[in-house]
Amino acid sequence: MDLLNLFKEYGDKQEILSKLREDKSLRQYNSSELHIIAAIGDLEQPNVTSLAEHMGMTRGGICKNVKKLTEAGLISSYQRDGNAKNIYYRLTDAGKIIYEKHAEAHKAWLERDVGFMASFTSEQLEQMTDFMKQYIKHIDQRIAESENNGESEQ
Numbered sequence: 001m002d003l004l005n006l007f008k009e010y011g012d013k014q015e016i017l018s019k020l021r022e023d024k025s026l027r028q029y030n031s032s033e034l035h036i037i038a039a040i041g042d043l044e045q046p047n048v049t050s051l052a053e054h055m056g057m058t059r060g061g062i063c064k065n066v067k068k069l070t071e072a073g074l075i076s077s078y079q080r081d082g083n084a085k086n087i088y089y090r091l092t093d094a095g096k097i098i099y100e101k102h103a104e105a106h107k108a109w110l111e112r113d114v115g116f117m118a119s120f121t122s123e124q125l126e127q128m129t130d131f132m133k134q135y136i137k138h139i140d141q142r143i144a145e146s147e148n149n150g151e152s153e154q
Helices: 002-021 031-042 048-055 059-071 093-117 122-148
Strands: 075-078 088-091
Touching (some): 031 088, 031 093, 059 075, 088 093
16 A cells, blocks of 8 residues: 555655764664653653553563663663662663753754644644544554564564
8 A cells, every 4th residue: 555655665764864863872772762761751750661651662672672771871770768669760871861862853853844744734734633643543452452462572
């Protein structure tokens, strides 16, 4: 289907443009890792469960990325006083630098594309927004079905 191929092409080109424009220090991290860093910086007392819910990822996917980010020295874990059961995460100084650079890249992306979006009527934008919400809901349902069927991550 042409539309699905256009989505793939869009994703590929966004990735290329991001790599060309973003700070070189961000290139060594994948999208999930960068967004986990952003979530840890944004959420109050983030743990695996809150990160998974916020990101729409499995707990296993979060754990895998958290381990890598911890080993890279970008995040650290901690426990709250009186609660040795729950593990929370915070950014290290190095993680805060990546967090800020990612936020700057995200801001630049919004500024770059807001002019393009302004070329559409509000009705067109509303239709596209409705379509994307429905499509995301469809994908979320497929994710939930896969998780419920015990399908593993690739």
